[in-house]
Amino acid sequence: MTGRIGVVTFPGSLDDRDAIRAVELMGGEGVPLWHAEPDLKKVDGVILPGGFSYGDYLRCGAIARFATVMDAIRGFAERGGPVLGICNGFQILCESGLLPGALIRNRSLRFVCKEVFLRVETTATPVTADVLPGEVLRMPIKHGEGQYVASEGDLDRLEGDGRVVFRYCGPDGEVDDVHNPNGALRGIAGVRNEDGNVVGLMPHPEHAVDPDVGPTGGQALFASLLSQAMAGVP
Amino acid sequence: MSVEAIPEPLHRQLGLRDEELELIREALGRDPGPTELAMYAAMWSEHCSYKSSKVHLRTLPTEGPAVLVGPGQDAGAVDVGDGYAAVFKIESHSHPSAIEPYQGAATGVGGIVRDIVSMGARPVALLDPLMFGPLEEERNRWLLGGVVAGIGGYGNCIGVPTVGGEVRFGPAHSANPTVNVLCVGVARADRLITAASHVPKPGSLMVLFGSSTGRDGIGGVSVLASATLEEGSEESRPSVQIGDPFAEKLLIEASLELAEQGLLQGLQDLGGAGLTCAVSESAARAGLGAVVDLDAVPLREPEMEAFEILTSESQERMLAIVDPADLDRVRAVCEKWGLATATVATLEPGGELDVRLGGATVARVPALSLTEKAPVYERPMRAIATDPDDPTFASFDGDLGDALRSLLAAPNVASKRWVFEQYDQMVQGQTVAGPGSDAAIVRVPGTMRGLAISVDGNGRYGGLDPYLGGAHAVAEATRNVAMTGARPLAITNCLNFGNPERPEVMWQFAEAVRGLRDACLALEAPVTGGNVSFYNESGGSAIWPTPVVGALGSLPDHRLRVPSAFPEPGLAVYLLGESFAELGGSEFAETVLGVVAGTPPALDLEAERRLQRFVAEAAAADLLASAHDCSDGGVGVALAECAIGEGNGFAVTLEGDLPAHVLLFGESASRAVVSVSAEHEGSLRGLAATRGVPFERLGETGGPRCVIEGMVDVTVEELTDVWETAIPRLLGEAS
Numbered sequence: 001m002t003g004r005i006g007v008v009t010f011p012g013s014l015d016d017r018d019a020i021r022a023v024e025l026m027g028g029e030g031v032p033l034w035h036a037e038p039d040l041k042k043v044d045g046v047i048l049p050g051g052f053s054y055g056d057y058l059r060c061g062a063i064a065r066f067a068t069v070m071d072a073i074r075g076f077a078e079r080g081g082p083v084l085g086i087c088n089g090f091q092i093l094c095e096s097g098l099l100p101g102a103l104i105r106n107r108s109l110r111f112v113c114k115e116v117f118l119r120v121e122t123t124a125t126p127v128t129a130d131v132l133p134g135e136v137l138r139m140p141i142k143h144g145e146g147q148y149v150a151s152e153g154d155l156d157r158l159e160g161d162g163r164v165v166f167r168y169c170g171p172d173g174e175v176d177d178v179h180n181p182n183g184a185l186r187g188i189a190g191v192r193n194e195d196g197n198v199v200g201l202m203p204h205p206e207h208a209v210d211p212d213v214g215p216t217g218g219q220a221l222f223a224s225l226l227s228q229a230m231a232g233v234p
Numbered sequence: 235m236s237v238e239a240i241p242e243p244l245h246r247q248l249g250l251r252d253e254e255l256e257l258i259r260e261a262l263g264r265d266p267g268p269t270e271l272a273m274y275a276a277m278w279s280e281h282c283s284y285k286s287s288k289v290h291l292r293t294l295p296t297e298g299p300a301v302l303v304g305p306g307q308d309a310g311a312v313d314v315g316d317g318y319a320a321v322f323k324i325e326s327h328s329h330p331s332a333i334e335p336y337q338g339a340a341t342g343v344g345g346i347v348r349d350i351v352s353m354g355a356r357p358v359a360l361l362d363p364l365m366f367g368p369l370e371e372e373r374n375r376w377l378l379g380g381v382v383a384g385i386g387g388y389g390n391c392i393g394v395p396t397v398g399g400e401v402r403f404g405p406a407h408s409a410n411p412t413v414n415v416l417c418v419g420v421a422r423a424d425r426l427i428t429a430a431s432h433v434p435k436p437g438s439l440m441v442l443f444g445s446s447t448g449r450d451g452i453g454g455v456s457v458l459a460s461a462t463l464e465e466g467s468e469e470s471r472p473s474v475q476i477g478d479p480f481a482e483k484l485l486i487e488a489s490l491e492l493a494e495q496g497l498l499q500g501l502q503d504l505g506g507a508g509l510t511c512a513v514s515e516s517a518a519r520a521g522l523g524a525v526v527d528l529d530a531v532p533l534r535e536p537e538m539e540a541f542e543i544l545t546s547e548s549q550e551r552m553l554a555i556v557d558p559a560d561l562d563r564v565r566a567v568c569e570k571w572g573l574a575t576a577t578v579a580t581l582e583p584g585g586e587l588d589v590r591l592g593g594a595t596v597a598r599v600p601a602l603s604l605t606e607k608a609p610v611y612e613r614p615m616r617a618i619a620t621d622p623d624d625p626t627f628a629s630f631d632g633d634l635g636d637a638l639r640s641l642l643a644a645p646n647v648a649s650k651r652w653v654f655e656q657y658d659q660m661v662q663g664q665t666v667a668g669p670g671s672d673a674a675i676v677r678v679p680g681t682m683r684g685l686a687i688s689v690d691g692n693g694r695y696g697g698l699d700p701y702l703g704g705a706h707a708v709a710e711a712t713r714n715v716a717m718t719g720a721r722p723l724a725i726t727n728c729l730n731f732g733n734p735e736r737p738e739v740m741w742q743f744a745e746a747v748r749g750l751r752d753a754c755l756a757l758e759a760p761v762t763g764g765n766v767s768f769y770n771e772s773g774g775s776a777i778w779p780t781p782v783v784g785a786l787g788s789l790p791d792h793r794l795r796v797p798s799a800f801p802e803p804g805l806a807v808y809l810l811g812e813s814f815a816e817l818g819g820s821e822f823a824e825t826v827l828g829v830v831a832g833t834p835p836a837l838d839l840e841a842e843r844r845l846q847r848f849v850a851e852a853a854a855a856d857l858l859a860s861a862h863d864c865s866d867g868g869v870g871v872a873l874a875e876c877a878i879g880e881g882n883g884f885a886v887t888l889e890g891d892l893p894a895h896v897l898l899f900g901e902s903a904s905r906a907v908v909s910v911s912a913e914h915e916g917s918l919r920g921l922a923a924t925r926g927v928p929f930e931r932l933g934e935t936g937g938p939r940c941v942i943e944g945m946v947d948v949t950v951e952e953l954t955d956v957w958e959t960a961i962p963r964l965l966g967e968a969s
Contacts, residue, residue: 111658
């Protein structure tokens with residue numbers, strides 16, 4: 001039996017097919033979910049993919065959070081189901097209040113597409129459970145609004161509670177300004193909710209699975225998601 | 235008392251000449267009404283009718299074994315194997331970009347993507363050849379920033395990766411930047427929507443879907459694209475369309491779903507000349523006429539006049555031709571994607587377009603008279619004398635290492651990372667090789683096949699000798715594709731020139747087309763379509779004649795791709811091809827000597843063909859570790875680029891009777907730097923000898939330094955830094 005991971009398509013989603021392909025390359029079953037339908041098709045985990053849902057008009061992710069499917073996803077998350085938001089999906093999770101903080105325009109004020117390194121800060125999430133703490137993963141970013149911000153108090157709490165999941169770093173895991181591609185506060189590339197089952201990150205693990213077209217730092221995250229999703233069906 | 239000037243007659247205001255008004259009278263057998271005049275003005279504009287270029291374009295070869303669809307449809311298509319077709323075309327959006335760089339470039343992307351979708355193909359790659367004036371000027375920095383942000387802002391939002399392109403600079407492009415965009419799409423070969431395979435019938439409906447129609451872009455083809463830019467051209471900003479990439483993304487998905495479900499008899503995008511063009515071309519192609527109901531067109535503002543609805547260039551609209559029995563299903567698909575539909579016309583026998591608004595006929599014209607029967611001109615030409623002052627024989631006693639540093643920092647050569655990092659290069663997950671490779675490689679989804687694509691053009695060569703400019707553009711684009719190991723199958727071209735009503739410009743154009751033709755024939759690379767952009771001039775000063783060529787090739791297995799950089803130490807380095815005393819029009823002459831003069835390198839098309847075939851053959855036998863063509867900056871720059879890519883230095887010796895700087899930086903054509911393992915060296919030499927490709931062993935890869943015996947000795951690190959930081963420095967972003 002393989003893990004079934006649902007991938008939501010909103011109008012303007014772009015990396016939805018890529019997320020499904022990544023799930024399938026890692027041995028899972030990718031299940032397309034449609035924004036206008038409340039049915040999650042009994043999946044074991046949900047991915048909110050990258051893209052520009054609703055054109056990102058108004059504010060990134062601000063309209064998508066009202067989509068019909070989001071009610072079902074909120075319920076799924078409350079029951080402990082694994083939810084992974086990638087890039088625009090991360091923005092949607094922040095707009096929905098499922099994750100703390102916000103993503104604002106990159107420090108450069110420009111869209112940036114390049115490979116980065118991420119340091120895994122906690123293994124207490126479904127996507128990092130099978131990864132070594134401190135492990136450095138290579139994968140691409142591509143976003144115009146990926147600078148993670150929150151109040152100083154919130155940032156302290158996030159760090160204190162071990163809810164920072166990924167930080168931008170150098171090839172040897174060094175976290176510094178040189179390796180921070182968008183000005184994210186404290187180098188934060190991804191965070192989790194209190195229970196740990198909802199994770200969002202700006203980099204694209206789904207574009208780091210197939211060695212023919214890029215790095216492979218995303219494999220470990222998908223492998224972990226699939227095994228955890230199988231273990232703990234809510 | 236004020237005296238009012240007598241206004242120009244309407245046809246002249248719309249850009250039509252007196253003799254063209256006569257032709258319209260002949261076609262109608264009466265005087266045209268104002269709405270009809272507006273339709274003719276749009277369709278007979280240079281941009282839509284190709285009236286100045288047609289007689290020359292007809293000479294280009296368009297047929298070949300791989301060609302499925304040649305020129306004349308929205309985009310060309312070639313058979314790439316495994317049952318797949320690659321659809322590709324290039325277009326210019328230079329005029330709007332000169333006035334409003336962000337929207338001008340953005341809507342250029344939107345337009346070419348819809349052309350590809352019109353063929354029933356999913357867009358899989360974009361490449362953007364750009365040309366600007368020197369970055370020392372503030373306005374050029376503004377244009378570069380705006381154009382790149384516009385391409386990214388649109389392309390990134392529709393989920394089509396930008397995998398390559400060129401960015402070049404020349405003083406002649408200051409007032410008029412050149413903004414071209416190429417799109418590649420993929421479809422099952424048997425599912426292409428072609429004129430032959432999908433035949434509309436009388437009674438078929440034309441369904442407009444996508445965005446509503448507003449007053450934007452009126453006069454885009456006639457006012458903007460078919461006239462030179464003069465003082466006060468900012469006032470034509472309202473003629474620049476505004477893009478909505480989110481609507482475009484929905485339009486792509488809805489169109490492909492309609493095609494997938496077999497609901498289309500035809501599909502056409504609304505671009506230049508808007509509804510007039512889409513309706514007249516669709517009807518004319520089917521040999522039919524149509525009753526057009528303008529009241530049905532969804533409008534952004536009330537009380538738009540007939541000519542405005544007919545010629546609006548509002549973006550993100552498509553026209554589907556459907557069987558009435560399928561109308562409900564067509565509507566359902568569009569509704570799923572949140573798109574409005576409107577049945578705006580019914581095809582009728584007879585060949586006339588009967589356009590109605592408010593119950594009355596506002597125009598009645600033969601569809602063919604707007605399209606195929608548009609005027610064709612053989613404009614007068616006057617040759618321009620070439621510059622006899624060739625820099626090849628000037629003496630040079632400067633430091634060759636410094637010269638190499640200067641060349642790597644020259645904006646034409648320097649890293650374009652600043653540009654490419656603003657583009658999503660990997661969405662769709664098929665980008666095997668993106669920007670920075672000799673040619674981009676995009677995998678055909680679900681297969682091992684790789685499409686190799688390169689865009690090239692050298693305005694400096696075109697300015698000095700337009701014939702060679704055209705021929706070199708074909709040779710370089712196909713050579714870049716060949717360097718990956720792929721076999722070039724076909725080309726598309728975007729011909730960027732000044733005002734064709736000037737005999738000198740028309741001569742440049744004819745010469746460039748002659749060069750394209752000769753090279754296409756010799757290299758067996760037929761032309762499947764393209765675009766002509768005239769009137770790129772202001773104040774009587776035109777851009778460099780810049781034919782840009784996009785070449786497409788196919789690799790049966792993308793894993794056989796040959797990279798351009800030296801992959802490891804310990805490889806033998808070879809130079810393929812022959813070097814001559816050729817510095818005319820070179821990057822060295824411009825950057826180091828400060829002259830753009832002389833004759834561009836000669837082009838022996840037979841030698842070029844042998845080189846390209848040889849590299850493909852050697853790649854298929856897995857003999858090559860890397861292959862990189864020599865172009866701007868000659869062997870010196872090619873070697874440096876091979877080292878910079880993966881950080882592997884080299885030690886080589888360049889020998890020959892030529893002066894050292896000519897050996898290093900001459901730009902003789904049909905040459906490549908390749909690396910090969912000791913194991914395969916013998917086989918490679920044997921094959922080169924058999925195939926008649928001259929070769930010379932230069933030395934080996936390895937070490938942290940780039941050593942060219944007696945000429946250059948510098949670390950890879952330093953050259954990398956010079957090459958990487960040049961553009962950010964010019965933009966004031968690096969110290």
